[in-house]
Amino acid sequence: MSTNIKEVAKEAGVSVATVSHVINQTRYVSDETKLKVLKAMKQLGYRPNLVARSLRSQRSKIVGLIIPVCPSDTSGFFFTTIAQGIENKLKEHGYNLLFSNSNENIECEKEQIRVFNSQLVDGLIIAPTVDDHQYLNEVISGDYPVVFIDRKPVGYKSDCVLVDNFSITYKAINTLIEKGHSRIAFISGHMGLTTSDERYFAYKKALEDNNITVDESLIVIAEYGKTSFESGYEFTKKLFTSQKFSALFVANNLMSMGALAFLNEQRVKIPEELAVIGFDDYDWTKISVPPLSVIKQPAFDMGRKAAEVLIDRINNPTKRFKEYRMSAEFIIRGSI
Structure with a gap:
């Protein structure tokens, strides 16, 4: 495992800037401090990039x-x-x-x-x-x-x-509510990402602000590493066969593809029987039947x-x- 300049500074009990000045000779550093830095470099096996050091004053x-x-x-x-x-x-x-x-x-x-x-x-x-x-x-x-x-x-x-994932997801869910939907299913990739977390919280907030009870049975979240076409397909199948809902929001492009694949197999009439919103505006979303409503990221x-x-x-x-x-x-x- 390579050692970095921060570890050298910590070992020597000095700042990162001081270590940098010792290595690059860019500012006066006392002999005592130099010895501490050089000793720490030796103990940790730190070797500065000589080319980088010689050119660091330039970009x-x-x-x-x-x-x-x-x-x-x-x-x-x-x-x-x-x-x-x-x-x-x-x-x-x-x-x-x-x-x-x-x-x-x-x-x-x-x-x-x-x-x-x-x-x-x-x-x-x-x-x-x-x-x-x-x-x-x-x-x-x-x-x-x-x-x-x-x-x-x-x-x-x-x-x-x-x-701004929260605001745009809130807008999309609110649009579905304005169109008369109250049973809105939600499919997402794994939590722990800024993107997934904010879309999830916006979905729940839009429902709550419209006095719609958040039904956890309508929410399906992928496990880490399981965000895929297949999971989108299986999650939609699971919801379709166990729950009643009139709209579906899929907060991930790959899972949106899987969701539509299942719905097409079942010959679900969109939007007459089920309204659907996906994420990201790739070319396939424009040629699906009907064309998919999406959130387009810049x-x-x-x-x-x-x-x-x-x-x-x-x-x-x-x-x-x-x-x-x-x-x-x-x-x-x-x-x-």
């Missing part, structure tokens, strides 16, 4: 990106679009982008961050995995700023660029915003951290 104009995409998950398109937005903005400022995929695996994410720690990057943009992210305080080195996108980590403070604009925030952070490292919320769009088609 590499390289930014890292880590996305969490599983092989069977259509969110790959979502995050690829985000990456395109990031690259589009970075190019305006002369930056290049390097990106990798954590496969929604926390250990893979940690390893990739360690790799970026050893590279000459000016900053990192990351869509974190679902787990508690206090570990980032130890794994991410203090040499570059980090911006989080789409998901807000727990236990680590930094700039975040997120979708993926490209999110990417541009994250890059803009990171560049600003690189240039102004002492600014207070901020959370940026992007508005999504509720597109009404023939399914409601």
